[in-house]
Amino acid sequence: MPYQKPAAAHPVKIAIPGRAKDTANYENALRCMGAGYLTTLDTDCLAAYDGLLLPGGGDITPAFFGQKNHGSRSIDTELDIIQFQALELFIRRKRPVLGICKGMQIINVHFGGTITQHISEAARHAWEQGDKYHPTRIQPGSFLDRLYGTSLLTNSAHHQAVDALGSGLHAVQHADDRIIEGIVHDTLPVFGVQWHPERLFPDFTARMPAGPAPADGRILFGFFLALCAAGA
Secondary structure (H helix, E strand, O other): OOOOOOOOOOOOEEEEEOOHHHOHHHHHHHHHOOOEEEEEOOHHHHHHOOEEEEOOOOOOOHHHHOOOOOOOOOOOHHHHHHHHHHHHHHHHOOOOEEEEOHHHHHHHHHOOOOEEOOOOOHHHHOOOOOOEEEEEEEOOOOHHHHHHOOEEEEEEOOOOEEOOOOOOEEEEEEEOOOOEEEEEEOOOOEEEEOOOHHHOOOOOOOOOOOOOOOOOHHHHHHHHHHHHHHOO
């Protein structure tokens, strides 16, 4: 589905729980979509925000999903705690949440799910001088199907993946090697993708593969911001 620019900028404010040095791509994406945002480590100021964007980053502290470290790296336990707290706040208020890469995994762990700390398929998914691109299949009738259809070329930069799904979550997108690429909650406006739509904006995406065009990240961001604007 081609991207259609909205008639007016989304009058919403999005919270990004993270360190500003690591979130420039997410801020650029929101800026391109006309949304306001705040990148912060202070969860006390989040109540005024319309939606939560959980960004990608390092790996989650394995103790949070009941495991010892056997493959996790670039761990930031302080940031994990802040992101879990922010997610809990937005869940209580039933406000929209979009998790990207690590952010999707944070959602899964919050609801009791687990993470595979190093996937055997990492060579096809992990960042290496740039994103990897691969085909995915989308569950018919899901929100991603309504946005993109049932097949989609996406990017990735991860060596971990969702394993057991948390309570109330189900997978709506898989890579062709069965790695989970998209999840959604059954009743809450909470969803996540393992890929990086913030790096799939034509205006500022420097690296694109030859051949078929990958997903247009503006479509997913537009869906998220429309939920936020509607007060979902």
